[in-house]
Amino acid sequence: MSPYHHGDLRRAILTAALDVIATDGPSALSLRDLARRAGVSHAAPAHHFRDRTGLLTAIAAEGHGLLAEELAGTTDLRDAGARYVRFARQHPAHFQVMFTPNLLHTDDLELTTARALSGAALTDALAPTAPTGDDPHARYARLAVWSLAHGFATLLLGHNLDRLLGDEDPEEVLRELPMFLLPPA
Structure with missing residues (x-):
């Protein structure tokens, strides 16, 4: 074991944690x-993450950054949902x-910044079709679209949709859900 000489210990710990x-x-x-x-030594991860919660916070921040990248350039609500x-x-x-x-x-700070980026990407995806500003309808439209995509993704990851979806592509199924919030592309 080499306690102090690791190429990229932070990345190695993050990758192992994700696994x-x-x-x-x-x-x-x-x-x-x-x-x-x-x-590495059992104390080495503490040099990058104060504690277990710090490690999970770094994973969440990285995830929000990846989500913001995934949502960038969406073409419409259906595309945003499928990308989510x-x-x-x-x-x-x-x-x-x-x-x-x-x-x-x-x-x-890293987490709040990354959350703001992913939130802005979702808001940008809604911009062409949703009311603007602090209008309650704009907030409700964002909430409804996010809830639909997030709920679908959560059910999918939990294998709760396996029988319903069969061999269908989940992203395409989400695109086709007959929701008034998702107007035709």
Whole structure:
């Protein structure tokens, strides 16, 4: 074991944590176990993450950044919803952690910045069809679209839609959901 000479310990710990979360959930995380997986001393992860909550906060911040990238350049509400589901499918561990505030340092600057970016990307996706400003209808439209995409993605990741979807592409199914909020493209 090489306690202090690791190429990119932060990334190695994040990657190992994402693997654990994807298979066993966030409750299975242990900094000591992650250090062992990375081949470093048990104290080494603390140099990058104060504690387990700090590690989960870093994962959530990274996830929000990835979600903002995924949503950038959406063409309409259907596209935004499909991209949201694609993000959840491609980054299930991030997705699990991002929306569980009791696991996070919610006032962390990196996290609040990344959340603002992903929120702005979702708002931008709604801009062509939703009312603007602080109008309650604009807020409700954003809430409804996010709820639909997030609920669908959560059900999908939990394998609750397997029988209903069969072999259908979940992103295409979401695009076709007959919702008044999702006008034709």
